[in-house]
Amino acid sequence: MLIGLEIKNFAIVSNLSTEWQSGMTAITGETGAGKSIAIDALSLCLGERAEASAVRPGTERAEICAQFDITALPLAKQFLEQQLLTNTDQECLLRRVICKNGRSKSYINGSPVTAAQLKELGQHLISIHGQHAHQHLLKSEHQLQLLDSYAGHHTLVDNVRSQYRHCQNLQKEFTALEQAQQQQAAQKQLLEYQVAELDEFALQADEFSDIEAEHHKLSHSQTILEACQRELQYLYESDEQNACSMLQHSAQQFAELANFDESLNSVAALLAEAAVQVEEASREIRNYAEQTELDPSRLLDVEARLSGAMDLARKHHIKPEQLVEFHQSISQELESISTNSARLNELNDEIQTALDDYHSAATALSASRQSAAHTLNELISASMANLSMENGLFEIALKQEHDRAPNSLGFDSIAFLVSTNPGQPLQPLSKVASGGELSRISLAIQVIIAQKVTTPTLIFDEVDVGISGPTASAVGKLLRQLGKSTQVICVTHLPQVASSGHQQFFVAKEIADGETFTQMLPLNKHGRIDEIARLLGGDNISKTAKANAKELIMAHA
Incomplete structure (x- = not known):
């Protein structure tokens, strides 16, 4: 407190x-x-x-x-x-x-x-009830809140609100996917054509750099073979004179000179080693030349593959080296669009299940509201009688509207009905109650609900x-x-x-x-008497007003 x-x-x-x-x-x-x-x-x-x-x-x-x-x-x-x-x-x-x-x-x-x-x-x-609370009493949403506060079924209210939010989230996802699918219809057709074209070409990772290197080699194979044969003659195979025999001769000469000066032994060793290296290189050149063949048909195939890759790259405004990554990207995009269709079907089922769950939650809440309304009708009617509305009747009319769109408050429509005079039928508050009557009914409701809510x-x-x-x-x-x-x-x-x-x-x-x-x-006691007397008679406080004030206070002692 x-x-x-x-x-x-x-x-x-x-x-x-x-x-x-x-x-x-x-x-x-x-x-x-x-x-x-x-x-x-x-x-x-x-x-x-x-x-x-x-x-x-x-x-x-x-x-x-x-x-x-x-x-x-x-x-x-x-x-x-x-x-x-x-x-x-x-x-x-x-x-x-x-x-x-x-x-x-x-x-x-x-x-x-x-x-x-x-x-x-x-x-x-704290719960604050303002002087205009009776005006809110005419609003159906406020009437439902009052009834729910009295019923105290917070779990049921929260469950309906939770089920409603779940329905809303699923519906939003469905709408977004449906709109995206409509917008992507033309895009899907284009992607299907592009992916099919790239699937058919089937360029592999690093393949472009490999065929580019192979094309460079094949287009110069004649020059390479002629050079290999010519240089092989110079290095090893010429009968008249070649580099290997000249190195071997020089190595022999310096080996003999080393008999006179040992420091020339290192020169002889280097020349002998050089001759061995030339001989080894010559064998590799010979093997390379024997394995290399001029293959015009292979060159044409490589040129066609290379040209195809470059054409596709130009078509998509990318570099040839990016084709494989681009292929993967648009394939994933196409798969995503296709997945949306499957998700839409799933969402249809999920939305129906969520609506069923919402309906069950709203039905349970409605039943609890009906029970609370019956009790509240009797209490408010009795309270109206105590507030100088002896023949007053109060009734909460609840109607289940199963066809209405889901909302956070359930599917109940509500109306506070009242009859203030004998023989008068129950009618909505706004049509029957005067300002004073509405204030009294509002106060009765607030007090009764406050007792139940225990604020x-x-x-x-x-x-x-x-x-x-x-x-x-x-x-x-x-x-x-x-x-x-x-x-x-x-x-x-x-x-x-x-x-x-x-x-x-x-x-x-x-x-x-x-x-x-x-x-x-x-x-204090005397101050209260004076103030009550002022409220009774105005600023000029008479003995009679004071006596009445004292009597009012003592009535509650």
Whole structure:
């Protein structure tokens, strides 16, 4: 529950510090004093959007701190543990700083967090019901949310939402593939032709460089053979004179001279070795020449292969060396397009299965809603009677629309029907209820649902607009009863509601040195009597008004 709230430089508040207790707390004050200022500040502290206008004029920033006792709030504790934001004690401190440029910073237990994290934690701490809640009551989506909140079937709601998202994701994939397939139809035809042509040519990895080298060799084979035969004569085979015999002769001469000078032995050895090398080279030349044949037909084949590769490369605007890689690339692209067709068939089956699962989940949710609606009908009808609508009847009409497109809320259509007078048929709220009646019905629903949801702190911000007399007294009793199990904070202008509180704050506005200041003061017993009397009779408080005020307060003692 909320135990402390500090506000600095927020709107017309300069500095405000309040302590809060369990039970029902009423907040009253003069018109225009800013009775809802604490609620507005608390909303910001719980992650609502911050604007520069929230900062008090003439100051650099606004700061709001809210302190909560989370001893009995397991969901809040779980969130803090998951986010590594736990404190050493059983309290939780939220802090929001808004700068005059509109930027804001958020903190939980002193650690920086996002506004979204504040908002998520806030759902486990406080539920705020504004004075315009009855307007939302006319919207079918809000009606479903109210029913689901009362039913408490969160698992069923989450399952429907999950199945819906799954259907959506599959449908998006199907649509994307279908569009891609339509766009790729012409591309597929071209790829099939290109791949077939390259398959037929069947160029292998590194083949182009090999045939290029072979073509270079074959086109010069005549020159090579003539040169080999000529040089073989010079080196070894000439009968008249050849390099090998000359080297052998010189080696013999220097070997004999070495008998006179041993230093010539090395020269003789080098010449002898050279002769051996020439002889070995000559044998290799001879073998090469004997194995090499002039093959014009092979040259023509190689030239045709080489020319074919170059033609294909030019056709695809790439280098011949890139043909094999290009062939693999377009083959994979064609395979991908073909795979899309198979995936489309698979998706058809998967979508049908997902729709079946969605239908099962939505059916289970609908059954739970029907059960909760039956109970809620009786409770709200009884509550309407307590709120001066003795002959009022309330009914939640649910209809399963199996043919409607899947959505995250299931296939139920909903309508809140009401009859406020005897003999009057049940009709939609918007057609039957007046503004005051709608406010009372809305309040009845909010209180009943709040009891079931068990939010630790409930804030009602002038939800009693349009209510007066005995009805206001009934509203006060309703809120006080709720305050026995839940902390209730109620901003009100009605003495019957304010007197129902276990405690009360008075909001006052002062003007000093040309500036406006708002204060929020806790009232003691005598202060409450004076304030209730003011609400009853205006600024001129009479003895009769005081007596009536005391009587109202004592009625709840």
